[in-house]
Amino acid sequence: MKHIFYKNNQASFSYQELIEALRKARSFYSSWSESNYPSFVINVLTALISDNDLILHDYRNAVSESIAEIKRVNTRNIKDSEELINILHNSKSNIGIYSSGTTATPKLISQSVQRLLKSVRISDEYKHSRWAFTYNPSHSAGIQVFLQAICNQATLYDLYKCSRSEIIHTLVEERITHLSATPTFYRMLAPYDFILPEIKSVTFNGEKSTIELIDLIRGVCPNARIRNIYGSTESGPLMSSGSTTFRIPDRLKDHVKIEDEELLIKSELISKSVANEDWYHTGDLVKITSEDPLTVEFVTRKSKVLNVGGQNVSPQEVEEVLISYTGVKDARVYGRPNKMIGNLVVAEIQIHKGTTIQEKKLINYCKSCLAAYKVPRLIKFVEKIEIGRTGKKL
Numbered sequence: 001m002k003h004i005f006y007k008n009n010q011a012s013f014s015y016q017e018l019i020e021a022l023r024k025a026r027s028f029y030s031s032w033s034e035s036n037y038p039s040f041v042i043n044v045l046t047a048l049i050s051d052n053d054l055i056l057h058d059y060r061n062a063v064s065e066s067i068a069e070i071k072r073v074n075t076r077n078i079k080d081s082e083e084l085i086n087i088l089h090n091s092k093s094n095i096g097i098y099s100s101g102t103t104a105t106p107k108l109i110s111q112s113v114q115r116l117l118k119s120v121r122i123s124d125e126y127k128h129s130r131w132a133f134t135y136n137p138s139h140s141a142g143i144q145v146f147l148q149a150i151c152n153q154a155t156l157y158d159l160y161k162c163s164r165s166e167i168i169h170t171l172v173e174e175r176i177t178h179l180s181a182t183p184t185f186y187r188m189l190a191p192y193d194f195i196l197p198e199i200k201s202v203t204f205n206g207e208k209s210t211i212e213l214i215d216l217i218r219g220v221c222p223n224a225r226i227r228n229i230y231g232s233t234e235s236g237p238l239m240s241s242g243s244t245t246f247r248i249p250d251r252l253k254d255h256v257k258i259e260d261e262e263l264l265i266k267s268e269l270i271s272k273s274v275a276n277e278d279w280y281h282t283g284d285l286v287k288i289t290s291e292d293p294l295t296v297e298f299v300t301r302k303s304k305v306l307n308v309g310g311q312n313v314s315p316q317e318v319e320e321v322l323i324s325y326t327g328v329k330d331a332r333v334y335g336r337p338n339k340m341i342g343n344l345v346v347a348e349i350q351i352h353k354g355t356t357i358q359e360k361k362l363i364n365y366c367k368s369c370l371a372a373y374k375v376p377r378l379i380k381f382v383e384k385i386e387i388g389r390t391g392k393k394l
Contacts, residue, residue, distance in 0.1 A: 001116065002015075002017075003015050003128070004017070005149075007157050008154070008158035009158075009170075009256075013038040015153060018045075019078055019084065022042065022046060022078055022387060025042060025073065026075060027046075027071060028070070031054065033065075033264065040137060040138075042354075047071075047073075047373060048063070048088060048091045049091065050073040050074065050076070051091060053093055053094045053095070053110075054096065055095075056138040056143070057138065062163075070260055074128055079231070088147075088151070090116075092112075093113045095113065095116070095301055096108050096110050097110075097138070097235070099140075099232075100139065100390040100392060109271045109274060110275055111233075111236065115271075117199050127152050127154075128153055130154065131157065132176045133149075134159050134179075134181040135182075135390065136390060137390055139390045144236070164189060166181075171196055176198065177200045178199070178200060179202050179221070179311070180201075180204070181195075181353065182206040182207050183207045183208070184205055184207060184330070184393055186217055187330045188330070190218075191221065191282075191352060196220055196222065197221075200224055201367075202218075202227070204227070204228040205229045205231070205237075207393070208244075208299075210323070212245065212323075212380060213244065214228065227240045227241070228244065234275075234282075235265060238252065238269070244294055244297055245295050245296065246297070247253065248296070254266070262281060262286070263296070268278060281386060282302055283302045284298055284300075285298070285299040285300055285314075287299055287300070299316070299317070300314040300315065303317070306334075308342055309341040309344060309373055310342070312344060315334060316333075317333075318347065318370065318376065321365075322349060322376075324369075327351050327355035327356070327357045328349055328351055328352075328357065330393075331349050331350070331385070332345045332347070332386075333346065333376065344377045344378060345374065345375065345378075346380070347365055350383070350384055363379065367381065
């Protein structure tokens with residue numbers, strides 16, 4: 001039986017077919033947007049195994065104009081997957097990846113293949129594993145999962161932009177062993193009326209999570225190791241935790257610092273395409289929970305903080321309170337400009353099917369948990385919370 005590299009609800013693509021396609025490849029697009037995942041991967045790998053650079057434009061969602069620049073390459077008679085892995089680990093290529101752009105215009109970040117491969121774990125545990133593929137393939141997390149899969153000859157099951165029922169069906173029927181996604185993705189799976197005993201590893205990535213959500217997923221995946229990852233397109237994965245607090249690892253002690261509640265990272269850990277000073281401002285606000293060892297909890301993005309009557313409001317703090325209310329599935333909080341107080345706090349609420357929520361009771365609940373200036377002035381009940389190109393809330 002052919003060992004499958006990629007599978008969606010319509011077709012599959014084997015490692016043998018991938019190797020054969022790479023043997024025949026005589027050119028690649030150095031900057032191109034592709035809607036077919038096998039073709040996307042073949043184009044990427046053709047560049048990497050020939051030591052060429054390329055830029056990844058958004059996958060299935062146009063983020064910028066693609067330039068169809070064709071580059072010729074010499075064919076490589078790759079014997080098998082093992083040889084492909086060895087070639088990748090010696091590649092001199094750089095990949096241009098756009099940042100998520102959830103709080104600003106997406107930035108083009110250049111990362112070397114060697115740097116991206118540093119976060120890839122290769123072991124018998126991952127060999128021939130079955131990964132749920134939930135990210136935008138052209139985003140940094142999508143590339144990271146792709147490299148993790150290909151270096152361990154694992155199978156990717158495409159769940160990107162699938163419905164809840166499709167996702168749960170695939171997770172159960174395909175006996176998925178590894179699941180990596182944003183907190184928004186995990187919230188979309190509620191209500192958690194199913195169990196996934198086959199899953200060995202669950203990773204939270206891309207957004208701030210809550211301990212309540214982590215505990216809920218731990219109950220759904222009772223045999224899984226839970227990891228909450230902090231990182232960015234600029235740095236790649238930096239640290240992990242089993243909860244929402246992060247202990248700064250010894251290897252990073254001299255490479256991170258906190259100024260005005262913002263996490264700064266030594267520029268040597270950041271892509272040279274954006275690291276212009278000794279310390280890189282991540283834009284992530286943190287709360288120190290322990291000085292020795294240094295342990296932090298992420299609060300919000302600095303650019304998301306709202307000025308409400310001269311007071312700072314973290315939308316994520318308000319979202320967490322709203323999501324804790326019985327019947328609320330997810331929430332999105334943002335500011336509406338107001339001449340008098342700077343911003344009005346606005347909340348979009350998605351509720352569980354079959355649930356009814358009274359707006360007045362929800363507001364009173366917020367008043368019992370939050371300072372008055374943080375309580376939403378406007379609440380909108382919506383069918384779904386809109387997410388961006390990388391699976392995060394807009």
